[in-house]
Amino acid sequence: MACSVKQQCSKKLVTLLRWLFFGGAVIFAALSVLFIIFIDSAAASLPMALALFSAWLGVRYAPLYYKSLSYARGRSFFSIERGVFWRKTIMIPNTKIEYVDYSRDPFERLAGIGTLIFFTTGGKVRLRGIQPQDAQRLRSLFSKEDDR
Amino acid sequence: MTTSRQHPAVMLRYLGGFLFTLLAPLVPILISGRALPLAIILQLALSSLVVVWGVLRWRRSLWGCHGSISLRSGVLSRRESVIPSAAIACVELRRSPLFALLGANRIMIRTPSRPDDDFLTITTPRKASGDAIRSIIPLGLSAQGVTDRPAPREAAIFAASGSNFASGLLILIPVITGISKLGIDTVDRLEEGAASLFPHAPRIAAIAAAVPLVGWLAHFIHNCIVYAHFCAVRSGDTVIVRSGTISRRTVYIPHRYISATDTRRTLLLLFLRRASCSVLVSGCGSVPLISAAREAQLQSRLSSIITRPHGIRIEIAPDTANRFYLYRTRLIFAVISALLLIRLSYGTSSERFISIIFVPVTILLIWYTLIGIADSHRAKAVISGDSVEITGSRLLTVHTCRIYRTAVAEVRIKQNPLQKQRGLCDLYIRCCGQKHGISCRYVSIERAERFALMLR
Missing domain, CATH: 1.10.287 (Helix Hairpins)
Structure with missing residues (x-):
């Protein structure tokens, strides 16, 4: 990565x-x-x-x-780390991400954040606490990769 | 990207049967002209809320298409999806009579990342649905398409081979409930019908025989209606499958998303020397392609839709001496069940009553054994340049799966203690996007390992 x-x-x-x-x-x-x-x-x-x-x-x-939750976009992988007691690291190959949804429930809308849902060939992965502009940036990165 | 609102008929999908349940009690009161009681007024208010909710959901459901398809939905919880066209595995166009009356069609978009039942639906005006599909997915259609339309007899055989009494009974339950509401005692009618069908059999035995028969007939008629206008078309890079008579369904599958073909032979099809074939699409499940073609014609008909396998073929199959193992256990259980049935049917009245249960069990076990025998003659695994073909049985059907080598998800070699002793094993191959694979059983372990290495 x-x-x-x-x-x-x-x-x-x-x-x-x-x-x-x-x-x-x-x-x-x-x-x-x-x-x-x-x-x-x-x-x-x-x-x-x-x-x-x-x-x-x-x-x-x-x-x-909040401290435990982080994400990173590498050249070939997108990784998500989370968990306070049980640490979990999810690594998704960029090529396996088919598309990304952005979902916001009423509480999230009030707080000004939302959830990114990554749809992969193996299922879906959620990333909470993403601001709309960050979501837009991440989605455009993945859609650019699709275009290539 | 310009977005447009879905057809208002989408509200029917949002409200579903919930609105009907709320409004149904109003009908007798409105007909009789009585004053509305408080409970009904509350129900009316609740119905209005449901309608308002449906309208709000409709107003919030937007879709647009420009290289990728964008969908926005949700009133309280909002969701925005942008799906690139390349990620769409298949598009399905559904035309039900109710939606047709309202001038709408439903387009279902399936992607490999979503399970079979979780698909995205767009309700569009009927006239615009063709343009909508062309904009959603680059179909690459050609004017010189190849159409494979089954003969009526073939469609009837396909409908019969795919019929079972349990599904038929599920179809009949709402019909029986509807008839009962009209004041006709359906249970009595069913008993009378069973007695007239089997006049010499005891009452319970007659009912036990008549209910599956009626269920099977119902499912057969349902299948006949569904497959009456069935046809598969290969046009350019796309396979188009049309089915349904009352509610019509057209599935558009880009060729690159087809991961395997699955040829099925049920007992009826084996007896008539025929086979049906379907394509497995990741995220879209199994789509029937050829109904009940003669074995001799199957390959040529299939190759007009899907390309033939190429390259040198390497084959493994169970030895003739080991073929008996494929159905030995099934045969033992079938014989035990048949012997028990004969013993119980000549016993006391209570034993005769229990013997009724053994009738379907014995039939199923004999059926299972016959499938095992058919499997023992056909079981093999073949590897060629672009694909791997595996033949084996799953429950009451013999399957031949031709999986593209790039779509092989799992190759497993399984051994039970008996197989270990004899140096045999089961070779299991699973295709991408499918829950279950096919096993070629009782093949030599060395050959299976070499075969698996070749697939790597």
């Missing part, structure tokens, strides 16, 4: 992940309050624990995940 420089995804991904985890924490906290009111406090312990775990994920895990 010669001439490749590792690139980080958009930092907005941390914000998005934090929103999602904190949203989950709020839902679990509300559930535990409902459990306390209508059932008993013992039953509320599980949703409360989940709320705390979700909040911890938002505070600690989201930045770690």
